[in-house]
Amino acid sequence: MYIDAHTHLDFFNNNIEYAINEINNLKILTIANGMDMESYLKNKEYSKRSQYIKATFGIHPWKAAEYKGKLEDLIPYIEESKIIGEIGLDFFWVEDNGTYEAQRRIFNFILEESIKRDKVICIHTKGAEEEIYNILKHYSYSKIIIHWYSGDIKTLDKYIELGCYFTISVDIDYSKLTEEILARIPIDRLLVETDGPRALEWVNGDYGYPRVIINVIKSVSKRKAISTERLLKVLEDNFFKLTGIKIQD
Numbered sequence: 001m002y003i004d005a006h007t008h009l010d011f012f013n014n015n016i017e018y019a020i021n022e023i024n025n026l027k028i029l030t031i032a033n034g035m036d037m038e039s040y041l042k043n044k045e046y047s048k049r050s051q052y053i054k055a056t057f058g059i060h061p062w063k064a065a066e067y068k069g070k071l072e073d074l075i076p077y078i079e080e081s082k083i084i085g086e087i088g089l090d091f092f093w094v095e096d097n098g099t100y101e102a103q104r105r106i107f108n109f110i111l112e113e114s115i116k117r118d119k120v121i122c123i124h125t126k127g128a129e130e131e132i133y134n135i136l137k138h139y140s141y142s143k144i145i146i147h148w149y150s151g152d153i154k155t156l157d158k159y160i161e162l163g164c165y166f167t168i169s170v171d172i173d174y175s176k177l178t179e180e181i182l183a184r185i186p187i188d189r190l191l192v193e194t195d196g197p198r199a200l201e202w203v204n205g206d207y208g209y210p211r212v213i214i215n216v217i218k219s220v221s222k223r224k225a226i227s228t229e230r231l232l233k234v235l236e237d238n239f240f241k242l243t244g245i246k247i248q249d
């Protein structure tokens with residue numbers, strides 16, 4: 001079984017039928033991260049159509065400033081979602097620093113409520129690696145997936161020390177930094193992801209269908225010098241250890 005530990009199914013729009021078929025045919029356990037309420041509800045609908053799709057609730061840092069509701073209203077969604085994501089901070093792609101306080105407000109709220117409920121949390125750390133590390137360290141919480149880490153190696157080592165898990169994404173054959181990060185991540189903390197159709201498009205122009213997870217796995221297996229079969233088992237074990245989720249295929 002393949003596991004795509006972080007993607008965005010709602011980004012497939014008109015291609016969603018094709019994507020769901022591919023997920024079912026290839027048996028890809030798919031963690032469909034939410035960006036906001038709307039995308040979470042959409043992913044939840046998709047999850048009813050495949051045992052392989054799990055929708056997760058989160059408010060993405062890019063959407064944080066748009067959220068106008070009361071934070072307490074988010075609690076039922078946090079409660080019903082086994083995994084929380086995508087949440088985080090982004091001080092790199094988001095240039096308008098007028099949104100940073102809104103980002104922090106939502107991130108800290110969802111994080112704290114999720115930790116109270118012992119949730120696995122998928123975190124976007126772009127340009128905020130140090131700040132997020134310090135918050136997690138304060139809680140000494142490690143049921144965490146650091147999604148597509150791209151910060152410095154020193155901070156990566158601190159996340160590893162804390163006990164976090166990490167996804168390697170579709171830029172593995174295109175980024176020296178990602179290669180270096182992969183070399184550093186212990187094999188028992190490793191997961192893989194596609195991050196939706198647009199991530200690969202951003203990397204090399206190709207539309208990122210769910211099957212792209214197989215390329216990521218092959219590339220990781222080569223770089224970690226273990227067979228694809230062995231790596232698949234390791235990824236399954238890691239994901240199960242972290243989330244308790246296992247699907248019979």
Ligand SMILES: [Zn+2]
Pocket residue numbers: 006007008033086147195
């Ligand atoms: Zn994402």
